[in-house]
Amino acid sequence: MDENKQSNMSYGGDYRYLPMYSATDGTGVEVRSDVLCHTVQIVNICMVGLPGKGGWVLVDAGMPRSAETIVVAAERRFGPNRPPEAIILTHGHFDHVGAIVDLVRRWDVPVYAHEMELPYLTGKQAYPEPDATVEGGLVAKWSRMFPNEPVNITGAVHKLPDDGAVPGMPEWRWIHTPGHTPGHVSLFREKDRFLIAGDAFVTVRQDALYRVIAQAEEITGPPRYLTPDWPTAWESVRKLQALGPSAAVPGHGRPVTGQILEEGLRKLAERFDRIAIPKYGRYAPH
Numbered sequence: 239m240d241e242n243k244q245s246n247m248s249y250g251g252d253y254r255y256l257p258m259y260s261a262t263d264g265t266g267v268e269v270r271s272d273v274l275c276h277t278v279q280i281v282n283i284c285m286v287g288l289p290g291k292g293g294w295v296l297v298d299a300g301m302p303r304s305a306e307t308i309v310v311a312a313e314r315r316f317g318p319n320r321p322p323e324a325i326i327l328t329h330g331h332f333d334h335v336g337a338i339v340d341l342v343r344r345w346d347v348p349v350y351a352h353e354m355e356l357p358y359l360t361g362k363q364a365y366p367e368p369d370a371t372v373e374g375g376l377v378a379k380w381s382r383m384f385p386n387e388p389v390n391i392t393g394a395v396h397k398l399p400d401d402g403a404v405p406g407m408p409e410w411r412w413i414h415t416p417g418h419t420p421g422h423v424s425l426f427r428e429k430d431r432f433l434i435a436g437d438a439f440v441t442v443r444q445d446a447l448y449r450v451i452a453q454a455e456e457i458t459g460p461p462r463y464l465t466p467d468w469p470t471a472w473e474s475v476r477k478l479q480a481l482g483p484s485a486a487v488p489g490h491g492r493p494v495t496g497q498i499l500e501e502g503l504r505k506l507a508e509r510f511d512r513i514a515i516p517k518y519g520r521y522a523p524h
Contacts, residue, residue, distance in 0.1 A: 244346075244393075247342065247343070247391050247394065248339065248361070248390045249385075250387025250388055250389055252385045252386060253302045253385045253387070254302060254303075254385065255303040256279075256302060256384070258280050258377075259280065260277065260280045263280070264277065264278075267492070269485055270430065270432060274286075276311050278301050278304045278336075279300075280490060281298070281301055281489060282487055284297035284434055284487055285311070285322075286406075287316070287322075289316055293322070294315075294406075295322050295323055295324050295325070295405075296322045296325045296341075297325075297328065298325075298326075298328055298334045298489070299327065299334060299338040299341055300333070301332075301333050301336040302332060302336035302337070302385065304336055305340035305341050307337075308341065321345035321346075323406035324406040325342070325349045325350070326351075326412075326425065327350070328423055328425075328434070328437065329358075329419040329421065329422040329423070330358040330389065331365065332384060332386070333489075334436075334437075334489065335359070335389050348395075348396055348405070349395040350396050350397070350398050350404075351396075352398055352412070352414060352422070353398070353421065354421030355419060355420065355421025355422070358389075358421075359389055359391055359395045360391065361388050362388065364386055365386055365419065365464070366466045367386060368384050368464055369381065369519050369520040372462045372463050372516045372521070373462065373517050373518050374463065381463035398412050409429060410426065411426055411428075412424070412426075413425070413478070415435075416467065417460065417473070417474045418436075418438065418461070418464065418467075420467075422438060422474070423436065424474075424478060431481065431483050432486075433481065433483035434487050435487065435488045435489065436488075436489045437488070439457060439475055439488060440458060440460065440488040441488045441490070441491030441492055441493075441502075442490050442491035457494065457502030457505070459471060459506065459510060459513065459515070465521065468521065471510075472510040472515075476507045479503045483499060486499055486503075
């Protein structure tokens with residue numbers, strides 16, 4: 239990318255460091271030999287690729303001001319001077335694109351997202367405001383302070399291919415899982431039924447401070463304070479449950495596998511209205 243395009247990239251004006259941490263901050267879990275789930279404060283990123291063999295891809299870009307943390311984790315796994323082939327974004331909320339501008343400037347790599355997510359990644363449109371009135375815990379109440387202005391990575395970001403292919407990840411396909419955001423996507427690999435869910439579902443009650451800090455495991459819906467379309471979010475969970483994933487990395491919480499995932503995701507798909515949808519709030523169905 240030329241220097242003019244890089245210099246025009248920017249974070250939203252309200253982007254800032256947020257002192258929020260979980261028990262798993264800074265840790266990496268090798269869920270498969272070629273999939274590392276690394277936690278950046280309270281959110282997961284994925285590094286997909288075999289160390290020492292070919293290229294790799296970064297999925298999501300962490301919290302604001304976490305670029306150096308991500309680069310150090312990547313170099314620990316793949317060695318120095320080994321940038322990813324691409325960055326895939328499940329969506330554009332602040333905790334998934336928090337370091338994206340710095341990473342693109344450092345690595346000079348393409349970024350891919352769903353076409354419907356591009357306005358939020360090119361400075362054209364902001365997401366609906368976080369709902370601090372929603373049913374939930376202390377994190378929900380704090381959400382009014384979360385960054386919400388769009389990043390602008392025009393020139394670096396491209397729409398994902400229409401055929402479902404994922405650039406740099408030939409065995410994977412992207413699945414449109416809207417509800418949390420209009421262009422939210424999850425990534426699925428058929429051969430071992432591995433799922434990178436993004437925030438379509440999570441494994442920690444993201445609105446409750448103690449549960450976030452302790453990473454108390456619970457398969458539930460997307461973060462309540464940032465989900466404006468609950469009926470569509472439910473359909474997305476049903477879509478993912480129908481795939482029968484054997485392992486999943488959520489955007490928040492610990493990776494889950496086997497029977498815990500199967501039973502938890504089935505219950506969520508069946509009882510989403512009781513487990514995930516808030517009883518009250520700006521975006522709660524009435």
